Amino acid sequence: MTSLQEVRVDLDAYRRNLDTFLARVAPARVLAVLKADAYGHGAVTLGRVADRTDVSYLGVVTLDEALRLRDAGITKPVLAWLHLPGVDFRDAARADITLGLSTAEQLEAAADAGARRVHLVFDTGLGRNGARPEQWPAFLETAARLRDAGRLEIEGAMSHLSNTTPKDDTTQLRQFDAALAAAARLGIEPPLRHIAATQVAWDRPEARYDMVRIGIGSFGLSPDARSSADLGLAPVMRIATRVANVKRVPAGTPVSYGYLWRAPRETTLALVPFGYADGLPRPTEGGWMLVGGRRCPLVGRVAMDQCVVDCGDAPVAIGDEVVVLGDPARGEPGAEVWAEAAGTITYEIVTRIGGRPARVAVGG
Numbered sequence: 001m002t003s004l005q006e007v008r009v010d011l012d013a014y015r016r017n018l019d020t021f022l023a024r025v026a027p028a029r030v031l032a033v034l035k036a037d038a039y040g041h042g043a044v045t046l047g048r049v050a051d052r053t054d055v056s057y058l059g060v061v062t063l064d065e066a067l068r069l070r071d072a073g074i075t076k077p078v079l080a081w082l083h084l085p086g087v088d089f090r091d092a093a094r095a096d097i098t099l100g101l102s103t104a105e106q107l108e109a110a111a112d113a114g115a116r117r118v119h120l121v122f123d124t125g126l127g128r129n130g131a132r133p134e135q136w137p138a139f140l141e142t143a144a145r146l147r148d149a150g151r152l153e154i155e156g157a158m159s160h161l162s163n164t165t166p167k168d169d170t171t172q173l174r175q176f177d178a179a180l181a182a183a184a185r186l187g188i189e190p191p192l193r194h195i196a197a198t199q200v201a202w203d204r205p206e207a208r209y210d211m212v213r214i215g216i217g218s219f220g221l222s223p224d225a226r227s228s229a230d231l232g233l234a235p236v237m238r239i240a241t242r243v244a245n246v247k248r249v250p251a252g253t254p255v256s257y258g259y260l261w262r263a264p265r266e267t268t269l270a271l272v273p274f275g276y277a278d279g280l281p282r283p284t285e286g287g288w289m290l291v292g293g294r295r296c297p298l299v300g301r302v303a304m305d306q307c308v309v310d311c312g313d314a315p316v317a318i319g320d321e322v323v324v325l326g327d328p329a330r331g332e333p334g335a336e337v338w339a340e341a342a343g344t345i346t347y348e349i350v351t352r353i354g355g356r357p358a359r360v361a362v363g364g
């Protein structure tokens, strides 16, 4: 490791996780979600891996994210599903990007721009993008008219779930069926119907339709309180750094801003050069790191660039490896440790990792 901090992205683990989902959801297809720079892992790096697998589609939120994949030479179909007013759909036409569209106006704009392939987005109860039920008639009539004129191909229909309870998800699935039935009455029967993301794709076969959209699971992380090991997934991101300083301190020694922690007894503290600017959450009650293979609890306030772990009486030296985030199956702190410590979800832990640590791809 030449840099002070290293974010290692394991391309073989990513490929294995995709294979796990491909096998689990077959015959449904898989769309690999690469939005938000692949949740902080690097969208182009992982997109190139996914491009050589059996996944059917790559998915991102914005057209800009989609164009970045195309510009990197990625050739799989790419879907982008959220668009700002005024976005130029001619870019989608030029780069052969599939558009997920939520309104009749967007359908018209896409057809005018020559962007041919679209997925209709339905709001089935999440209250975000997608056409609401009262908008379905106008939305679908526009879609049917543009299709009949040979100006649009309606390849897909999609929606997104709230993951509130299985019962709420079921309500949304039935609403999705209603949207598909309304479309079918106008002769619109898209071959790619999709609504499930990682959690529901994993747990509920009846929610898989023709395709599932896998984000967090492909990065080897659990979407919920289960651990990645419970799901047989391998975390793709591993963050390591090295001990920057070591000090033996007497009982009562306070640590970091606000003196939130004082050594309860004589102990050895290790300074870890990784702080909230690097993505470590600031409230981290219960967080720990692996120092020289031992679990050491984080103590005191996390600072912008550094934090402190309590190594007790273990022998620790400057330069020892510190694993900040890794694979629970190898005894390393998983994203779920930090998610629980910070009162958030694994998704936020990996997407917030900052720009300072070097990203190093391994495997592939």
Ligand SMILES: *Cc1c(COP(=O)(O)O)cnc(C)c1O
Residues within 6 Å of the ligand: 033, 035, 081, 159, 160, 196, 197, 198, 199, 213, 214, 215, 216, 217, 223
């Ligand atoms: C982010 C996102 C996903 C992926 O969700 P995971 O829970 O990470 O698998 C799927 N679909 C849509 C519309 C999304 O925005």
